[in-house]
Amino acid sequence: MRVTIVGGGLAGSEAAWQAASRGVPVVLHEMRPVRPTAVHKTDRLAELVCSNSFRGDKLDNAVGLLKEEMRRLGSLVMRAAEASRVPAGAALAVDRELFASIVTREVGDHPLITIVRDEITAIPESSESQPVIVATGPLTSDALSADIARLVGGAHLYFYDAISPIVLAETIDRRKVFRASRWGRSLRSSPGALALQACGVDDGEGDYLNCPLTREEYDCFYDALVSAESATVHDFDKEKFFEGCLPIEVMAHRGRDTLRFGPMKPVGLIDPRTGREPYAAVQLRQDNLAGDHFSLVGFQTQIKWGEQARVLRLIPGLEQAEFVRFGMVHRNTYVNGPTVLAETWQVRARPSLFFAGQMSGVEGYVESAASGLLAGLNAAALASGGRVSAPPRTTAIGALAYYVSHANPAHYEPSNITFGILQPLAGAPRGKKHRNEALSTRALADLESWMADREGARPALVEGRTRT
Numbered sequence: 001m002r003v004t005i006v007g008g009g010l011a012g013s014e015a016a017w018q019a020a021s022r023g024v025p026v027v028l029h030e031m032r033p034v035r036p037t038a039v040h041k042t043d044r045l046a047e048l049v050c051s052n053s054f055r056g057d058k059l060d061n062a063v064g065l066l067k068e069e070m071r072r073l074g075s076l077v078m079r080a081a082e083a084s085r086v087p088a089g090a091a092l093a094v095d096r097e098l099f100a101s102i103v104t105r106e107v108g109d110h111p112l113i114t115i116v117r118d119e120i121t122a123i124p125e126s127s128e129s130q131p132v133i134v135a136t137g138p139l140t141s142d143a144l145s146a147d148i149a150r151l152v153g154g155a156h157l158y159f160y161d162a163i164s165p166i167v168l169a170e171t172i173d174r175r176k177v178f179r180a181s182r183w184g185r186s187l188r189s190s191p192g193a194l195a196l197q198a199c200g201v202d203d204g205e206g207d208y209l210n211c212p213l214t215r216e217e218y219d220c221f222y223d224a225l226v227s228a229e230s231a232t233v234h235d236f237d238k239e240k241f242f243e244g245c246l247p248i249e250v251m252a253h254r255g256r257d258t259l260r261f262g263p264m265k266p267v268g269l270i271d272p273r274t275g276r277e278p279y280a281a282v283q284l285r286q287d288n289l290a291g292d293h294f295s296l297v298g299f300q301t302q303i304k305w306g307e308q309a310r311v312l313r314l315i316p317g318l319e320q321a322e323f324v325r326f327g328m329v330h331r332n333t334y335v336n337g338p339t340v341l342a343e344t345w346q347v348r349a350r351p352s353l354f355f356a357g358q359m360s361g362v363e364g365y366v367e368s369a370a371s372g373l374l375a376g377l378n379a380a381a382l383a384s385g386g387r388v389s390a391p392p393r394t395t396a397i398g399a400l401a402y403y404v405s406h407a408n409p410a411h412y413e414p415s416n417i418t419f420g421i422l423q424p425l426a427g428a429p430r431g432k433k434h435r436n437e438a439l440s441t442r443a444l445a446d447l448e449s450w451m452a453d454r455e456g457a458r459p460a461l462v463e464g465r466t467r468t
């Protein structure tokens with residue numbers, strides 16, 4: 001009895017923890033640092049390659065629900081995120097170094113987990129008692145990608161995403177920006193209270209720095225953006241960008257106001273100097289615990305680095321900004337989930353093989369870890385003669401599994417979790433917030449029933465250590 005996992009990212013680390021916590025020995029293969037990727041910078045497990053945000057953390061928000069379900073299922077990723085949390089309004093953002101260190105230490109110290117640092121170039125042999133989970137992420141190495149393509153045929157796809165720049169905090173002009181969370185939704189301020197303090201004072205209210213733009217400033221920025229030179233010449237109509245992660249210049253090409261309704265939307269942000277919402281705004285989010293790095297929220301871009309500096313310095317407050325990291329384009333490798341996978345994250349044609357994480361056709365850190373969690377649970381069940389299953393579609397984690405395995409394969413796109421993919425609620429209350437809260441209440445109750453049902457069908461949980 002053993003589970004072999006390929007890839008020690010968010011999905012692979014979570015899967016390893018879940019399987020080992022059920023008493024099943026795990027061998028985890030991670031190719032870094034022996035073979036680096038184009039984006040990872042360290043040899044740590046669960047390294048966050050871009051944003052430090054796990055997104056919304058409230059139950060009126062689908063990713064907040066998914067996180068709560070993961071906590072209830074004993075997620076290591078969620079525990080490490082909590083222990084490395086940095087201020088981010090109503091979102092859960094982390095100190096990326098601390099986060100990855102905690103995951104690396106917990107997985108490395110687990111007596112049932114062996115970490116092997118090597119590149120796996122072909123999908124390992126698998127059987128019911130020795131299942132395999134492939135969780136090699138969007139940057140799966142070429143040799144393994146080729147073998148996966150052989151297994152899944154023409155359904156093996158790839159496309160491009162783009163990532164946001166990070167600036168050095170001390171180079172932001174604090175006289176021009178103001179500190180506030182949208183609608184005043186700070187974890188540290190009272191709900192509903194607008195953060196109106198002058199910026200430059202770390203008053204604990206409002207977790208974002210906001211760069212307000214007047215109409216003239218916005219027009220000037222827009223014109224520079226649409227005429228800036230891209231690092232790679234992409235045909236915006238033909239390239240398959242993930243809609244939730246579009247480069248700003250791609251959005252800008254869709255219309256002069258598109259950004260003002262997207263990453264530059266000013267709604268809910270009151271500039272304390274005018275008492276009004278600005279014409280447009282750029283939000284900067286703290287990116288590390290030290291507070292010396294801020295990322296430009298939603299500002300993924302593929303503009304050439306020199307050009308990026310020139311264009312982004314047109315944003316008020318960023319005139320002298322120094323860039324710790326520029327935005328860039330990256331590859332994303334994933335399988336066509338509905339063609340290849342079952343709800344349990346097993347390959348339909350080979351049930352002793354699982355795909356998990358971004359590679360399985362989900363999108364995002366939380367979704368990747370969630371799929372690893374379920375794949376780890378099911379691989380452990382299979383190895384130990386138990387029953388594999390997926391939570392019901394009324395839960396966020398079950399809905400994600402259902403989406404990946406049942407969406408239309410002809411138009412398949414990786415998805416973030418949304419309430420729209422949960423099973424609808426009969427007699428839902430009026431109003432989005434109430435409806436979402438009711439969906440969350442039902443989801444958590446149904447998850448508890450599923451867990452109780454599963455309890456009877458699996459070996460007892462081996463207590464994981466909670467040292468963080």
Ligand SMILES: Cc1cc2nc3c(=O)[nH]c(=O)nc-3n(C[C@H](O)[C@H](O)[C@H](O)COP(=O)(O)OP(=O)(O)OC[C@H]3O[C@@H](n4cnc5c(N)ncnc54)[C@H](O)[C@@H]3O)c2cc1C
Nearest residue numbers: 007009010011031050051120136137141357358364365368
């Ligand atoms: C540049 C970039 C930016 C992104 N930005 C964001 C973001 O801001 N927010 C967000 O939510 N998501 C983002 N994503 C998506 C993000 O990668 C996933 O959400 C998440 O990291 C996926 O987790 P994973 O475990 O599937 O893959 P990863 O975390 O990438 O882990 C896969 C692991 O497998 C290893 N590996 C690969 N091939 C092999 C092999 N052949 N043998 C052994 N090991 C191997 C890799 O070294 C890596 O450690 C981004 C992705 C990229 C590439």
